[in-house]
Amino acid sequence: MTESSAGRPEPADRPGSVGKPEPAGKPDHEERRRQIAEALLRIADTEGLQSASMRAVATEAGVSLRLVQYYFTTKQGLLLDALARLGTQLQARMQRWIGEARGPREVVTAILSCILPTDAESRRITRTYAAYYALVLSDPEVLERQAAQPPVVLEGFLVKQLRAAQQAGGIAPGRDVEMAAAGLLAMVNGLGSSVLGGQRTGEQAQAVLDHHLDELFRQPSDR
Amino acid sequence: MTESSAGRPEPADRPGSVGKPEPAGKPDHEERRRQIAEALLRIADTEGLQSASMRAVATEAGVSLRLVQYYFTTKQGLLLDALARLGTQLQARMQRWIGEARGPREVVTAILSCILPTDAESRRITRTYAAYYALVLSDPEVLERQAAQPPVVLEGFLVKQLRAAQQAGGIAPGRDVEMAAAGLLAMVNGLGSSVLGGQRTGEQAQAVLDHHLDELFRQPSDR
DNA sequence: ACAGGCATGATACGTGTGTACCAGGAGTGG
DNA sequence: CCACTCCTGGTACACACGTATCATGCCTGT
Numbered sequence: 001m002t003e004s005s006a007g008r009p010e011p012a013d014r015p016g017s018v019g020k021p022e023p024a025g026k027p028d029h030e031e032r033r034r035q036i037a038e039a040l041l042r043i044a045d046t047e048g049l050q051s052a053s054m055r056a057v058a059t060e061a062g063v064s065l066r067l068v069q070y071y072f073t074t075k076q077g078l079l080l081d082a083l084a085r086l087g088t089q090l091q092a093r094m095q096r097w098i099g100e101a102r103g104p105r106e107v108v109t110a111i112l113s114c115i116l117p118t119d120a121e122s123r124r125i126t127r128t129y130a131a132y133y134a135l136v137l138s139d140p141e142v143l144e145r146q147a148a149q150p151p152v153v154l155e156g157f158l159v160k161q162l163r164a165a166q167q168a169g170g171i172a173p174g175r176d177v178e179m180a181a182a183g184l185l186a187m188v189n190g191l192g193s194s195v196l197g198g199q200r201t202g203e204q205a206q207a208v209l210d211h212h213l214d215e216l217f218r219q220p221s222d223r
Numbered sequence: 224m225t226e227s228s229a230g231r232p233e234p235a236d237r238p239g240s241v242g243k244p245e246p247a248g249k250p251d252h253e254e255r256r257r258q259i260a261e262a263l264l265r266i267a268d269t270e271g272l273q274s275a276s277m278r279a280v281a282t283e284a285g286v287s288l289r290l291v292q293y294y295f296t297t298k299q300g301l302l303l304d305a306l307a308r309l310g311t312q313l314q315a316r317m318q319r320w321i322g323e324a325r326g327p328r329e330v331v332t333a334i335l336s337c338i339l340p341t342d343a344e345s346r347r348i349t350r351t352y353a354a355y356y357a358l359v360l361s362d363p364e365v366l367e368r369q370a371a372q373p374p375v376v377l378e379g380f381l382v383k384q385l386r387a388a389q390q391a392g393g394i395a396p397g398r399d400v401e402m403a404a405a406g407l408l409a410m411v412n413g414l415g416s417s418v419l420g421g422q423r424t425g426e427q428a429q430a431v432l433d434h435h436l437d438e439l440f441r442q443p444s445d446r
Numbered sequence: 447a448c449a450g451g452c453a454t455g456a457t458a459c460g461t462g463t464g465t466a467c468c469a470g471g472a473g474t475g476g
Numbered sequence: 477c478c479a480c481t482c483c484t485g486g487t488a489c490a491c492a493c494g495t496a497t498c499a500t501g502c503c504t505g506t
Contacts, residue, residue, distance in 0.1 A: 190409030
């Protein structure tokens with residue numbers, strides 16, 4: 001049952017991008033898979049994963065049930081593939097945000113606040129991740145690696161950035177940046193949950209984050 | 224569908240605690256309900272809510288399916304009742320922890336670290352809450368009030384304690400205690416998620432929390 | 447032109463679900 | 477003793493689910 005998302009036949013001989021933009025003969029496998037997986041993610045976002053049956057996904061994607069079965073043999077395969085795509089989307093968003101940042105402090109701010117559900121895209125991503133959360137917890141081994149990788153590598157990256165900011169003099173040298181990184185990441189995660197739960201708006205969450213970043217980046221001489 | 228957990232007939236004439244500890248004639252309604260609801264929570268903890276069918280709950284509780292139906296007419300009723308009980312359990316645990324604390328700082332520490340999944344009881348409670356999380360998110364209005372109440376009142380209480388600590392001189396007067404409370408609570412929530420996700424041990428999460436509490440309670444003269 | 451395989455549609459199957467129905471036992475007030 | 481209400485067991489129903497099966501179209505290589 002360790003079926004990876006690359007377990008399908010996957011013709012392997014991609015004809016490249018030569019002419020013929022779709023003569024309705026050979027459909028683009030990857031495009032189809034994307035279309036179906038995103039339908040699943042859309043349902044997970046709006047109605048939760050428990051409403052994402054194979055039939056519902058097929059309807060949402062505008063294809064027949066058989067097609068969903070064809071491109072993703074089993075439901076678990078579909079769930080895993082969609083989760084991987086969600087991870088890719090988040091990663092792309094984060095790199096986009098990081099790219100616009102100048103200097104270590106802005107990079108740190110970008111990393112953290114790009115996860116907060118403040119705009120439509122991040123709300124969607126966060127809600128969808130939340131939908132997967134319970135599933136990942138109850139399915140111990142299979143999904144653990146797939147989903148537990150991002151957080152740990154992200155935390156390492158954050159530590160690196162904080163250390164850079166510290167050496168540049170933006171953070172007091174006495175600070176333990178590993179502890180700070182772990183705390184900030186957990187805080188952002190928790191803030192996201194509270195926004196999704198309706199106890200806070202995205203702007204309020206952002207304000208809390210900003211406040212703590214100000215606190216972290218305050219020089220001892222500022223007081 | 225706004226059926227509260229008190230929607231059952233509820234004989235209303237509790238005979239008090241007079242003699243007859245159970246002649247197998249009239250069973251104790253509340254005791255039965257507790258037994259069944261805790262079976263549901265046990266399943267939610269170990270296998271997730273999606274495995275908590277009426278039949279599974281009945282088997283786990285050692286009663287017939289009909290009994291579960293009898294005491295909780297509908298499944299939603301059972302889910303809500305069990306969630307309310309879970310909240311009560313967490314509240315009881317927290318008051319127990321707070322009771323052992325002397326001084327405002329210890330109260331704050333107790334509030335926060337009693338949520339962290341470090342011992343068996345808190346692991347159980349946290350996992351079970353996590354199992355409910357997706358359900359609450361996808362069911363907007365019905366469950367929102369039931370579950371969104373604790374966090375907001377808890378945050379208010381935390382603010383009060385932090386302010387007390389601040390006036391007692393334990394926290395620098397310049398600190399915004401409301402922001403600090405929101406951040407800490409979110410951080411504890413996020414730390415709990417990471418422990419459940421297996422990225423951190425309970426002890427490591429506790430260490431992160433302690434570090435940030437040290438930071439918050441540090442006097443300006445300490446540096 | 448013809449086989450062969452890829453792609454897709456319609457439908458069936460077995461299972462598990464929440465809930466409803468019916469029948470009977472046990473205690474109690476008249 | 478007789479209804480009467482409160483409990484409890486067994487079972488049935490309708491439905492939704494994931495998956496499997498059969499059949500057919502359409503493109504491609506030779």
